[in-house]
Amino acid sequence: MSSLPVVGAAMTLDEVELHRDWLFEKSRDLELQSFIDAEVLNGDWAPLAARTRRLLDGHGGRLGIHGPFWGFTIASEDPDIRAIVTRRLLQGLDVCAAIGATHMVIHSPYTSWSYNNLDDNAGAREALAERTHMTLRDAVRRAEDIGCTMVIENIEDKDPHIRVALAESFNSPAVTVSIDTGHAHYAHGYTGAPPVDYYVKAAGNRLQHVHLQDADGYADRHWSLGEGTIRWHAVFAALAKLESNPRLIIEIKDKLKIPASAAYLASIGVAE
Template sequence: MTDLPLLGAALPTSELEHFQDFILSQDRDLELQDFFDAELLNGDWKQVADRAKALLSGYKGRLGIHGPFWGLNIASPDPDLRVVIARKFLQGLEVCEYLGATQMVIHSPYTAWDFNNLDNFSHRSAYDFVVENCHKTMSEVVRRAEDIGTTLVIENIEDKDPDIRRILADSFNSAAVAVSIDTGHAHYAHGTNGAPPVDFYVRRAGDRLQHIHLQDADGYADRHWAIGEGTIRWAAVFRALGEFSSNPRLILELRDKSGILPSVEWLNRLGLAR
């Protein structure tokens, strides 16, 4: 069973002490959840980062952070807002450099409205307009990520089209931009908006997939339940993952952190992950 994919977790530093052995004993992938907070980024974030460093002494796994996202649309057409948005992401990358984190999760700009309306404009390509705005917002951020060896992974939020983030990531022509999938978000889009099932999102991302938030859900809301509590078809998801070689970080992103170890046990019992 040791060839099964190794699971990691998303944790705030305040919870990391409780999961130290889980993370450090096998150098599992870790995503720190503190640094999406704008007030923290504007304040004494190094105090939190130093605490994380102390708890991770000797850690040799792959470390990442969830970047800022509240109120930040990377496709904003407003030049004034783009300056602010880019600055927040640059703050996140400053944290990454300080911690040695090699991934930062950012959110997709695409909405459910976009799926039904981007083809509704004849005077110009609405698809190109979104991509152009993303480049105007993120070009400096991508260059900075390249310089420090951090990859920005674009997570689906409302995305109904499983290809659209991969196309956006590819447009930067940079190894510092890749694709993330949140299984609960994909399942919401499937159950509520008629999107493909989660395993289709995996296949369409292919080897551009470098990060996954694993959470269970019911297809109606963004539940972040423990694995096995919802209706995602996990065997199909892990079958699809086995078809590619990009070795994405498999991050359990659960609302109730007490569900992390039971989720690992559930997937291990089914022979899917460890």
């Protein structure tokens, strides 16, 4: 029996119908992208939840969602904006409770600008973390209550450790770390950050979730795996040392290439 990790994928419900056999054959983990938009979360999403439960009846993999992220940061200086963000995250967690999802991706508040400027003003690092705590406080309690984990995904993060420290500061199993390989590769190629495998090593067993996408180190390409320049052997060698069993989620633009991405990883002997 293979000891290689089994990868899953991120997709919408329409794409679940297309890739259902692929998901079910190896009980692959799934991340739904159908509950991101404010229009969906503010509306009647109950039919989507019912469709999810119907489509995934008998699915043996772990289920999560990509949480809302458009148009905001989880560390806003404006208390009114923070209140809206808290509401949006709670809406996402309501979806998780309704469909049985056990992870929700949220976006890191750190930017390439903050990397160079947080230490210019005394207390800026601590203030950003405190604003994040104020934004997430109610969501963390809700996530704990429903057995869901919010995973903080790197976006522009140049420092692979700072987001890990932020997650640890909550002292809660409901807040851990995600890595997006393409985002890390962008930061490496464009801002001089470490390579992708260093992000895995920095996260250690706090790592519960990975977005697998290929890129060129210049932009957020979300190419099929094998089409870019990420050093996948180094990434999976670092992953193999972890005990946290992170969800390995293929997140690419062309969803028709999801099986091909998994096949590429199998062809180089790192996953299936």
